[in-house]
Amino acid sequence: MKRNLLFVFTLITLMAQGQTQDESAIKQIFDKALVDGKSYAWLHYLTTEVGARLSGSPGAAAGVEWSRHELESVSDSVWLQPVMVPHWVRGQKEIGRILNTKKSGPIEVNVCALGSSVGTGPAGVSGTVVEVKSFDELKQLGERYLKGKIVFFNRPMDVKSVDAFAAYGGAVEQRGYGPSEAAKYGAIGVIVRSMGLNPEDYPHTGGLRYAPNIPKLPAIAISTNHADRLSKLLKEEKDVQFYFETHCETLPDAPSFNVIGEIKGSEYPEEIIVVGGHLDSWDLAQGAHDDGAGCVQAMEVLRLFKILGIKPKRTIRAVMFMNEENGLRGGIEYAKQAGLKKEKHIAAIESDRGGFTPRGFTMTATDPVKAKIRSWKPLLEPYGLTDFSQEGGGADISPLQPMGVPVLEFLPDSQRYFDYHHTQEDTIDKVSRRELELGAASMTALVYLMDKYGLN
Amino acid sequence: MKRNLLFVFTLITLMAQGQTQDESAIKQIFDKALVDGKSYAWLHYLTTEVGARLSGSPGAAAGVEWSRHELESVSDSVWLQPVMVPHWVRGQKEIGRILNTKKSGPIEVNVCALGSSVGTGPAGVSGTVVEVKSFDELKQLGERYLKGKIVFFNRPMDVKSVDAFAAYGGAVEQRGYGPSEAAKYGAIGVIVRSMGLNPEDYPHTGGLRYAPNIPKLPAIAISTNHADRLSKLLKEEKDVQFYFETHCETLPDAPSFNVIGEIKGSEYPEEIIVVGGHLDSWDLAQGAHDDGAGCVQAMEVLRLFKILGIKPKRTIRAVMFMNEENGLRGGIEYAKQAGLKKEKHIAAIESDRGGFTPRGFTMTATDPVKAKIRSWKPLLEPYGLTDFSQEGGGADISPLQPMGVPVLEFLPDSQRYFDYHHTQEDTIDKVSRRELELGAASMTALVYLMDKYGLN
Numbered sequence: 049m050k051r052n053l054l055f056v057f058t059l060i061t062l063m064a065q066g067q068t069q070d071e072s073a074i075k076q077i078f079d080k081a082l083v084d085g086k087s088y089a090w091l092h093y094l095t096t097e098v099g100a101r102l103s104g105s106p107g108a109a110a111g112v113e114w115s116r117h118e119l120e121s122v123s124d125s126v127w128l129q130p131v132m133v134p135h136w137v138r139g140q141k142e143i144g145r146i147l148n149t150k151k152s153g154p155i156e157v158n159v160c161a162l163g164s165s166v167g168t169g170p171a172g173v174s175g176t177v178v179e180v181k182s183f184d185e186l187k188q189l190g191e192r193y194l195k196g197k198i199v200f201f202n203r204p205m206d207v208k209s210v211d212a213f214a215a216y217g218g219a220v221e222q223r224g225y226g227p228s229e230a231a232k233y234g235a236i237g238v239i240v241r242s243m244g245l246n247p248e249d250y251p252h253t254g255g256l257r258y259a260p261n262i263p264k265l266p267a268i269a270i271s272t273n274h275a276d277r278l279s280k281l282l283k284e285e286k287d288v289q290f291y292f293e294t295h296c297e298t299l300p301d302a303p304s305f306n307v308i309g310e311i312k313g314s315e316y317p318e319e320i321i322v323v324g325g326h327l328d329s330w331d332l333a334q335g336a337h338d339d340g341a342g343c344v345q346a347m348e349v350l351r352l353f354k355i356l357g358i359k360p361k362r363t364i365r366a367v368m369f370m371n372e373e374n375g376l377r378g379g380i381e382y383a384k385q386a387g388l389k390k391e392k393h394i395a396a397i398e399s400d401r402g403g404f405t406p407r408g409f410t411m412t413a414t415d416p417v418k419a420k421i422r423s424w425k426p427l428l429e430p431y432g433l434t435d436f437s438q439e440g441g442g443a444d445i446s447p448l449q450p451m452g453v454p455v456l457e458f459l460p461d462s463q464r465y466f467d468y469h470h471t472q473e474d475t476i477d478k479v480s481r482r483e484l485e486l487g488a489a490s491m492t493a494l495v496y497l498m499d500k501y502g503l504n
Numbered sequence: 505m506k507r508n509l510l511f512v513f514t515l516i517t518l519m520a521q522g523q524t525q526d527e528s529a530i531k532q533i534f535d536k537a538l539v540d541g542k543s544y545a546w547l548h549y550l551t552t553e554v555g556a557r558l559s560g561s562p563g564a565a566a567g568v569e570w571s572r573h574e575l576e577s578v579s580d581s582v583w584l585q586p587v588m589v590p591h592w593v594r595g596q597k598e599i600g601r602i603l604n605t606k607k608s609g610p611i612e613v614n615v616c617a618l619g620s621s622v623g624t625g626p627a628g629v630s631g632t633v634v635e636v637k638s639f640d641e642l643k644q645l646g647e648r649y650l651k652g653k654i655v656f657f658n659r660p661m662d663v664k665s666v667d668a669f670a671a672y673g674g675a676v677e678q679r680g681y682g683p684s685e686a687a688k689y690g691a692i693g694v695i696v697r698s699m700g701l702n703p704e705d706y707p708h709t710g711g712l713r714y715a716p717n718i719p720k721l722p723a724i725a726i727s728t729n730h731a732d733r734l735s736k737l738l739k740e741e742k743d744v745q746f747y748f749e750t751h752c753e754t755l756p757d758a759p760s761f762n763v764i765g766e767i768k769g770s771e772y773p774e775e776i777i778v779v780g781g782h783l784d785s786w787d788l789a790q791g792a793h794d795d796g797a798g799c800v801q802a803m804e805v806l807r808l809f810k811i812l813g814i815k816p817k818r819t820i821r822a823v824m825f826m827n828e829e830n831g832l833r834g835g836i837e838y839a840k841q842a843g844l845k846k847e848k849h850i851a852a853i854e855s856d857r858g859g860f861t862p863r864g865f866t867m868t869a870t871d872p873v874k875a876k877i878r879s880w881k882p883l884l885e886p887y888g889l890t891d892f893s894q895e896g897g898g899a900d901i902s903p904l905q906p907m908g909v910p911v912l913e914f915l916p917d918s919q920r921y922f923d924y925h926h927t928q929e930d931t932i933d934k935v936s937r938r939e940l941e942l943g944a945a946s947m948t949a950l951v952y953l954m955d956k957y958g959l960n
Contacts, residue, residue: 079664208535210887210942246937405861405917407888431666432863432917434890461861461888461917463938481702482919486666 070427070500074493077352078431081489086351088481090118090344091403095334095476102331103371104135104302111327115307115343115368122351123309123366131381133371135302136164138331139295142268144239147174147289149281157274160332161294162223162240162267163255163374172293173198173237173266179282183221183229195234198290201226202241202279204272205466212462213401216243216469220254227267228259237292238267241275245466248272252470253330255374268292306378307368311350313499315361321498322365322396323349323491326372326379326444333474337465341403341484342442343368345458348488349495360499362394369444372400376443383447393453394503397491398442402468403484404460408435409494413454417503421456424497433490435459454503458491526883526956530949533808534887537945542807544937546574546800547859551790551932558787559827560591560758567783568761571799571824575765578807579822584761587837589827591758592620594787595751598724600695603630603745605737613730616788617750618679618696618723619711619830628749629654629693629722635738639677639685651690654746657682658697658735660728661922668918669857672699672925676710683723684715693748694723697731701922704728708926709786711830724748762834763824767806769955771817777954778821778852779805779947782828782835782900789930793921797859797940798898799824801914804944805951816955818850825900828856832899839903849909850959853947854898858924859940860916864891865950869910873959877912880953889946891915910959914947 081087094114101111112128119126144159161167175196180186181203186194201222209215220243227238242252251269258264270278281288307327313319325342329335346366353360370378386393397409411418422436441455449455460483468474537543550570557567568584575582600615617623634650636642637659642650657678665671676699683694698708707725714720726734737744763783769775781798785791802822809816826834842849853865867874878892897911905911916939924930 078666082663082666207538207938210534210538212938405919463861463942464936467936480920480923482663482668486919 073496074427076356077492078489080352080356081485085348085485085488087344087348087484087488090347091336091340091479092476094340095336099334100331101327101329101335103133103304103328103374108304108328112305112307115327119309119347122347122354124312126309128305129308129381129385130303130305131370131377132301133304133377134375135299136374137297137299139167143293144268144270145291146278147291150285158249158251158271159268159292160251160253161296162269163253165256165267165296166264167294167296168266172291174289174291175236177282177288177290179279186229191233197235198237198239199230199235200239202275204241205243205245207245212245212466215245216466219243223254224257227256227265228262231263231265235265238265240269242269242272243466244272250471250473253332254470266294268294304370306370306382308365309350310363310365311353311360313362314359317363318392319362320365320391320393321362321495322367322393323495324367324369324444325399327368328371328373330373330470333472334476336474336476336479337402337468338474339400342399345399345488345491349492352492362499364495372444379444380447383451387451393448395454395498396445396448397456398445399458399487399491400442401460402465403479403487404464405483406432406486406490407461408433408459410438410440410457410459412439412441412449417454420503428493431490458487460487529952530883532812533948534945536808536812537941541804541941541944543800543804543940543944546803547796547935548932550796551792555790556787557783557785557791559589559760559784559830564760564784568763571763571783575803578810579765580768582765585764585837585841586759586761587826587833588757589760589833590831591755592830593753593755595623599749600724600726601747602734603747606741614705614707614727615724615748616707616709617752618725619709621712621723621752622720623750623752624722628747630745630747631692633738633744633746635735642685647689653691654693654695655686655691656695658731660697661699661701663701668701668922671701672922675699679710680713683712683721684718687719687721691721694721696725698725698728699922700728706927706929709788710926722750724750760826762826762838764821765806766819766821767809767816769818770815773819774848775818776821776847776849777818777951778823778849779951780823780825780900781855783824784827784829786829786926789928790932792930792932792935793858793924794930795856798855801855801944801947805948808948818955820951828900835900836903839907843907849904851910851954852901852904853912854901855914855943855947856898857916858921859935859943860920861939862888862942862946863917864889864915866894866896866913866915868895868897868905873910876959884949887946914943916943
C-alpha cells in the first residue's frame with residue numbers, strides 16, 4: 049500500500065513537473081514569436097516582392113524559389129516535390145455592363161472572371177438577365193425561361209452566421225457549380241454575386257468546376273454592391289440586358305512544385321508531423337491572408353523549434369502546397385507520394401483561414417486523438433485558444449485524411465476573412481503583425497505537444 | 505414525495521423553457537445586429553462627418569448634438585447632463601528634431617504634444633537627451649545628470665504580453681507621470697516613447713498628469729520608429745541634442761455635456777442598467793475605436809431593444825460620457841448626480857476597448873453577482889464570449905463602483921487596439937463592420953439577461 053501510494057505521488061509529481069515544463073516551453077514559444085518573430089517580415093516580402101502566385105504563373109515560380117531559399121535556413125533538409133498544375137490565365141481586364149435601363153444609359157459594373165472559366169473573347173456575351181437564388185429555382189424555371197439567357201446567381205452569404213466560414217459554405221456552390229447548372233438549361237453566361245459579407249465595390253474571384261459533358265459557360269463574379277443594384281433594376285424593369293467580356297483561357301498544364309522543409313526527429317524520425325499552408329494565390333492581389341499567412345506560419349514553426357533549441361523527437365515537416373485554389377494538385381500529390389513511400393504521418397495541421405487572432409483548432413480525427421488534443425487545452429487557453437470543438441482540417445491535407453492521418457486546421461477569428469478573400473484587397477496592410485505572430489506561435493505550441501507526447 | 509417530484513419536474517421544465525426562450529431572444533438580437541444593425545452607419549457618420557471630438561472643441565459639441573439627435577429615435581427620453589471640462593488645444597503642428605549627429609545633419613522626427621502638456625511656444629526647447637527606462641533609473645541619475653536636460657522615457661510596451669491592455673498598463677506611467685518625475689530633478693523637457701506595440705512612424709498622444717507644486721515641463725510623444733533611432737544614436741554618440749516646439753495650451757474650462765438616453769423599465773423603473781462609451785476623443789484622428797465604437801454600441805443596445813419589441817422590466821440607460829481622455833469629468837459628474845438623486849444603478853457596462861471581435865466581459869463586482877453573470881456563459885459562448893475571468897470596468901463608470909454598483913467592461917480582442925490608439929490611424933477604415941456589430945449585440949444580450957433576471 050505504501051509503495052503504491054509512493055508510486056501515485058511520484059506520478060503526480062512528475063505530471064505536475066511536465067505541466068510546468070510545458071507551460072514554460074509554450075511561454076517561450078509565444079514570447080519568441082512576439083518579440084523576435086519572422087512571420088511578418090516573411091509575409092511582407094512574399095506579398096510585396098513576390099506578389100500574386102496563381103498556379104503556373106511566374107509569381108508562383110518565384111514563390112517556390114523564395115520559400116525554398118528561406119526554408120533552407122530553418123530546416124535540416126529542403127526539397128521540391130514536382131507536380132503538374134492547371135494553368136489558367138485571366139488575360140486583359142474584364143468588362144461588365146448593364147446595357148439598357150429606362151432611367152439611364154449603360155452602367156459599368158465591377159466584375160471579374162471566375163477562375164477556370166472559359167473566356168468570351170472580344171465578342172463578349174450579351175443577353176437578358178434572369179436572377180435566381182438557388183439551383184431549385186433554376187430547375188423550376190427550366191429551359192423555357194433560361195435558354196439564351198444570362199443567369200444571375202444572387203443568394204447572399206448568410207450574414208447571420210457568426211462563423212463566416214459557415215456562411216461561405218452555405219453560398220459557394222453558386223460559384224462552384226452554378227455555371228454548369230445554368231448550362232443544363234441552355235443559358236449562355238453566368239453572373240455570380242461575390243462571396244462577401246459586406247457591401248463592397250470590388251468583385252471576389254474563385255474557382256468554378258465545370259461538370260463533364262456539359263457546355264462550358266463563361267462566368268463572372270460581380271461586386272456585392274453591383275449585385276444589389278442589378279437585382280434592384282430587375283425588380284423595376286422586366287428586360288435587363290447585360291454584356292460581359294472576359295479574356296481568360298486555360299493553357300496546358302504547367303510544371304510546378306510543393307516546397308518542403310523538415311527537421312528530422314531525434315527518437316522517432318519516421319513519425320512525421322506536417323504543418324502547412326498553400327503557396328499559390330489568386331491573381332487579383334498579393335494573397336496575404338489567403339494563404340501567404342499560412343505559409344509563413346508553417347515556416348515559423350520550424351524556425352521557432354530551431355531558434356529555441358527544441359530538438360523534436362519526431363520529424364516536423366513544413367509543406368508549402370501548390371495549387372489549392374484551382375485544382376488541389378499539390379495536396380493530392382503530397383498524399384500520393386506519402387502513400388508510395390509508406391511514410392507514417394501522425395498528424396497534419398494546415399493554416400488556411402487567414403492570419404487573424406487565434407481562437408482554436410478544428411480536428412478530424414478519432415475520438416481518442418481528439419480527447420488527447422483537448423487534454424492540452426489548459427496549456428493553450430491562456431493564448432486565446434479556447435475552441436477545439438469543430439470538425440475539419442485544411443483542403444491541402446484533406447487527401448491525407450482517408451489514409452488515417454488526423455488532420456487539423458488552425459482556427460483564427462473569422463470575421464474579416466471574407467472582406468479580403470480572393471480580391472484585390474488581400475494585401476499585407478490588412479494583416480496585423482501580432483495576430484499573425486500569435487497564430488504562428490499557436491501552431492508551434494500544438495506541434496510541440498504533439499511531438500512530445502505523440503497522439504496515441 | 506410525488507408532489508415534490510412533480511414540483512421538481514415542473515421547475516426543471518420551466519428552467520429549460522427559460523433557457524430556450526433566452527437562446528432564442530439572444531439569437532434574435534445577434535441576427536438583427538448583423539442583418540440590420542445601425543452601429544456601423546452611426547460610426548461612419550460620427551467619424552467622418554463629426555470627426556475628432558476633444559473636450560471643449562467644436563467637434564465635441566457637434567458630437568453632443570449628433571448623439572442627442574440620434575438617441576431621440578431609440579429612447580423614451582433623452583437629456584443632456586451639463587459638465588465643465590478641461591479645454592486643451594494643440595495649436596499648430598509640433599516640431600521634433602535631432603540637432604547634431606556625427607554622421608548626418610539634423611533629423612526631423614515625428615512627435616506630438618502630450619495631452620494637457622504646456623507648450624514650448626515658438627522658442628522651443630533644446631537640450632541634451634538622457635534616455636531612461638524607469639523612474640528608478642531617473643532617481644539614480646538624479647539632479648546631477650538631469651538638470652537642464654531633456655529626459656527620454658523609452659521603455660517599450662511589453663510585446664510578450666498577449667493581453668495588449670496589460671502591456672499598456674505596464675508602460676503608460678511614463679507618459680502619465682514621467683513629465684513631473686523628470687521635473688523633480690531639474691529636467692527642461694520630456695520625450696516619451698509612443699505607447700504602441702509595433703514599429704510605427706506616427707506618434708501616439710495621450711494624457712499626462714502634472715503633480716502639484718512641481719514645474720510643468722513641456723512633453724511630447726515620439727513615434728516608436730524614431731524612438732528606436734534616437735536610442736541607437738544615443739548609444740553611438742555621447743551628446744545628442746534635441747529640439748522640440750509645441751504650441752499647445754490649456755484654456756479656461758468649457759461647458760459640455762454627457763448625453764443620456766433611456767428606455768423606462770416596465771416593472772422596476774427605478775432600477776437602472778447603464779451602457780456607455782465616451783464621446784470625446786483625442787484630436788489627431790476620428791476616434792473610431794476610441795471610443796466612437798463604444799458610443800454607437802451603447803446606442804445600438806437601446807435601438808435593438810426598441811426594434812425587437814423587447815420591453816425591459818428595468819430602465820436601460822445609454823450614456824455618452826464626455827471627457828474620458830483628459831479629465832474624466834463626465835464620468836465623475838454622472839456618478840455625482842446619481843448619488844444626489846439617490847438613483848439605484850444595478851449595473852454599468854462600458855465599451856472602451858475598441859470595436860473588435862467579442863471575447864467576453866470584465867467585471868468588478870461581488871462574488872455572487874459575478875457568479876450570476878457567469879451562469880449565463882452557456883448562452884453567450886456561441887457568440888465567442890468565453891472570457892468572464894478578468895477584473896475591471898471602464899474608466900467612465902469607475903466613479904460608480906465605490907457606490908456599490910457592479911461595473912463591467914465589454915472585452916473584445918485586444919491585438920490591434922494599440923496600433924490605432926490616440927493616433928491619426930484611429931479611423932473608420934480600421935473598423936470591421938461585423939466585429940463592431942457583434943460587439944453591440946454582445947452588450948445587448950448581456951443587458952437583456954441582466955434586465956430579465958436582475959443581479960441579486
